[in-house]
Amino acid sequence: MKRFLIPNKLKSNDVTENVSSVLDPSKIYFPCTSTTVVESIKPDSKQTNSDELLKLNVLDLSSTCDESAVQPVINFPRTVISGKHRCFQSSWYSKYPWLEYSITLNAVFCYYCRHFPPHLTVSQSHTEKDALINRGYSDWKNISNLTKKHENTSSHKNAVIKYNSWLSTKKTGSVSSQINQQVKDQIINNRETLTTASNLTLRKIVKEVNLGSNIFSLIVDEARDESKIEQMSVCIRYVYDSKIKERFLGFIELNELNAQALCNGLILFLNNTGLDIGKCVSQSYDGASVMSGEFSSVQTKIRTLAKNPCPYIHCHAHRLNLVLVNVTQNVQEVGEIIGLLEAVFAFQSVSTLRHHAFFQETNFKIPQHCDTRWVSKYKSIQFFKTHFGGILKVLYTFKESSKKREAAEAKGLILQFAKFEVIVILVCLNEILNIVNCLSINLQSSTLNIGQCTMLIKATKKQISDLREEKKFYELYEQSLIIAQNANVSTPSNNDVSSNRMSQGSSRMTDYYITSTTGKRHVICVEMNRRFDENGEFYAVLGVLDQTSKEFLDCETLCKFAKTFPFYRSDEFIIKLKHQCALGKTLFSSSSGLFELLNEVQNYKCFCRKKLFNNEKSENIPQINYESTMKSSRLNDLTLLSIEREISGQFMDNPSAVIDEFAVMKKRRLEFLL
Template identity: 25%
Template sequence: MTKRLQQSKVQAYFKRNRIEIEDHVVSSNYEEVEPVVTSLQVSTPLTSDFCTTISTPSLNTTHIQSPIVTVNDLSKNGEKPRQPSIIFPKNKAGRHFSTHWYAQFSWIEYSKELDAIFCQPCRLFGGSTAEATFSTKGLCDWRKLGDKCRKHDSSVCHMAAVETQKVWAIHQIIGTVDKQLDPNFRNEKFIDDNRKHLMTVLDIITFCAKQDIPLRGDDESDQSLNKGNFLEILELLGKYDSNVTKRIESLPGNAKMLSPDIQNDLLTSLASVLLDYVKSEVEIASCYAILADEVKDASKKELLGASLRYIHKGNVRERAIGFIELKDMDAGTISEKLIELLKPFELDPLKCVGQGYDGASVMSGIHGGVQARMKGAGYRNATYVHCASHRLNLVLAATAERHPLMKSFFDILDLTYSFMNETKRHAVFIDVQNERYPNVQALELARSRSTRWSSRSLEVERFLRRFDCILDTLSIFGNDNDADTSLAAKSLLGSLQTKKFMTILVYFGRLYDYSDFCTKAFQKSTATVSSCLILLADLRERLVNFDFDKVVEYVKDLSGKYEIENFDVRDTIRQRRLPERFREGYLNSSVGHTNASNFEELEILLRQNVREILAELDARFGTDQSGIMKAADCCLPRSQNFLNKQELNTLSELYAIDIKDCEIEVFRSFIARKDESQLNTLIDVLDVIDKDIFPDVFNLYQILVTIPQTSCKVERMFSSIKRIKTRLRSQMTTERLNHLALLSIEKDIAETLCYNDVIEHFKQMKHRRFLL
């Protein structure tokens, strides 16, 4: 009996208590009420963004979920806690659950079936250590519910379950650790969204670079009214494409890819891919040439700019390869920096057939200049060519300033420009133009620069076209109340209203008509030795046949139109008398006699100026550099010595080209069947040559076309530098300036860059927290 009693007590101890039906009867008349909390989101305070590989040592993936009590109205993995807002039933003690607990403890979920609450993280991810009351059984005792929940909220098992739930949620987005470590794994949608965002950023950066406008602003805070072009354009795009804004808002604050450092990295990647494009073109070219020059930027830094010239698919290409800062201006430093710019391209130095610079001694010196040092550094086939445009500028500038009469003429033009440039006078000048030419846009007078002959050409052209308006404006200010203004206007008016001034003005206007087309053609990237020879020959012919009678006739028409009667300004200063022995002589330099008292004497001076120009042309273009001009001339079908082997000897030896006689004969016959009028330049001939049939002839023509005749490409690069690095952007680093300039100069490449290649380069630069 005692034994049976003891056994009964033991069984009773382990026997599960029966659930009182009354305590858990749910009223069938549930009434839905307005919810207190409609949705709750658990924020995940991660220190890194989703692209960081997440690893939790305490997370056991084999036991990530707990045994879940079978209750139909509780949440599942990935769902929010079930938090209904109903009229909750009361238990025997008259107590019931309230919705206000949802706000205090977001993990609570309520079961209508059991009239009990559970902890969602512990129920789903608590494992064997979870507190049974909140994970499997459910809490239905509402006494001191707040204390019980607070105690559970701070328990170790609950916090571990919450962390496990967060990790599980992140794994659903980016995969497990095993998948992240698998190189074949990619979350295509997530990566695609990131890349789309980065492509938008790249579009804005490329746009700003092409337009030479700054990216950053002085104040880029959210309260700023002008955050800079980059952020303002991004906001503008967001107004018309909601996906842009959504992507930015969805990214963590430290991974939005909008910071100045990210901009610099993206610029580096853009410039790198652009240079890779240039490299791919020049690598397949049979030869190339180097162009270089120096410039000082807005921060007083001396920069060396360089470009490459080569032939790609039958077209001449001149591509910028970058800028580099110079600490010294000696030939050694310049040549070292130039080689440093060329190094990333990994080009064969022996394929370099030319180097084009200006005529400064540090560049052109045959012993210690840059050209000599480059040959010593392995570029031994790189023939130095002095820029043809520079040489022509030197010819015209030197001859124009040699005579005091000519110099005085340009001084008057400059004084007139300065007078008209004052605000009040300029306004009157524009009004006069609008009266005389109501349907034509008003012209501004140009100011000449001695280093740019083209600026003098523009100055003379504008002066001739608006000469009547200039006279009217000066006449108005000749009666001005201000004595200084009136005196200056009358003085200029007296100098302009002379037949001598008009004659010189018309003379230079016609001279520039002859030389301008030559100057502009020399500045083109397609300029070759043959085209320069043709243009120079045409210019020489025009100068030899210069028609002074037309100049005099035109001056007489203008003099009658503007009622100009005096040949010269009355001069009270005693004129120096020219010795009799010099009166009929012609010299290449002035002897001090600068005054011409009539048309005949003035014509003598102007004819002498033409002869001086011809002499300068012979001096600066007559010297044949390494037989290049002679070879180029005999390679044109119109030449009487077409492909004369003796004429080609110097060039053939320089570049080790041995053209067989039979190949020359067959090629002559081949060209004879072509229309000679369509073969005016070396490029025209090169286009019809079959490389496989005439290999040596093809190489010869490629070399002649590749040899540069002008370094104006680098001059145009400097123009971009001045537009980009202004006074307001003078603190820009040389590296950033270089990248912006490349995108600005080579716009045609920048527009076609593959952004996927740019993103791959950006991705490989360093470890990114942004999954790409």
């Protein structure tokens, strides 16, 4: 340590007034946390004036507020002032903590005022300001007076306040960062509240399953959200309080799309929810091979884990959509008509003037098509059939437009649109889709069971089949003639039929249209029968559970079906079921409540879904802009609370359950008491 300090016994006359000859900056001890670099002054530095020193970057003082005041403890150099040798005293550090000492300049500075310099006022001179800020002060004789005076100045006090404010800001952050932190904390609390309400809603659903039927049907659909994340939406269907319940459970984010990954994610989700896969008695997905394949798909893996027949039911809403898609692909005229309607929609969409012209004529907006929603196509075809003349009138108006491109587009649309064949196909499609739309809407009912659905499909097939009758076509043909006459579209006559067509057996014009449209009407009948094949053992069992069926409560079939499920296999259950089947055939209609086992088995048909309505709804509700930046957990919670308002709405009326759950999630400074 001695080599860092000058001996105390050094006599005053041995001390030279030349700072550089006494001090070696490399041998100085600094008892401060800040790192300082001391630039030594060479022996010829006496020739360096103060202005040149000020141009130097004095590195032996604190450079930022993050560094503490530099207060070295050394044998300070002495200078002759008023005939006496005087020097700086280290004791002044404790008396005035804001002092900084520069070895290079042998002068003191004000730490606070250097980093937070005041603005000059009229009463202040440059000398006073520069003394403790820029040039330093080295008049050791009068330093006490100066420090006392400086400490009481408003500029120094303001600098101290600014420094303390800076320290506070450093600890707690700036006002904007504090506000941001407060917002972040609020967001965390809000999401915790959402999660709490979501968890309580899920618990309520699981409780209903356990207290009700104790078995459920699984409904899953895949989709990609706005942020391009693959996910599955999961719903279940069960009976509670003698009512069919269909509930949305949540989303599963997918990293892989193979069958094993999908199955693992589904099982993990059900386990976390509190549902036993062994209680799953049926499953409904779309027709993708990874979901519905016969050997290594999700449905086969779920069936193996469930350890019961757990039949797979292809979503009937998807089946119906596939029927219509195939009709469009296989019947060229239908595809061309739909393309023509899309072209008219595109023509009016590119200009507000065109849009206004069509709206003024029809008083309605032209419906937009959607490839996956045939309801939109039905609305579009119905619109064009109803407003055929008005649309054609507007197109004729734009045909005379001064804009060559607009006129050319309108003329091209008129050439394709103003045909009797177009009207006939529109009328036929409108009739077919009107029937199909009724089925589509009913398939989206959450209270529809598989037996009722089967009856609806059979009725729809019958209606479509009836369209092939000649009498029905004459009705549609007459409608087409009326529309054509009102729109000034020429109607065909027998002379318009070519000799080639006449030779094929069309003696009249109506016969020609009957022949040309029969194939189109036949295609949809074939597709309906192919997609909705109701034969098989599974549908035979459903007939046994249907009161309108001739096989209602057939004992042998029903007992055989019950034995396929582990929870119905007991001998005691089968014996009681046989007795109830025998009595139920005559008494069930008036005394159904007496046969609790029959009711339990019959509930099975209520679980079997013919659609994925809630899954479709869960994929469509959150399709908004902020979904691309929304976390999956928050999206899941919001969707669950939105869809299951029947349960989550109870927490709005009585939030005590949410508050109690929120309070125990983690330790909080506030006590949540009601």
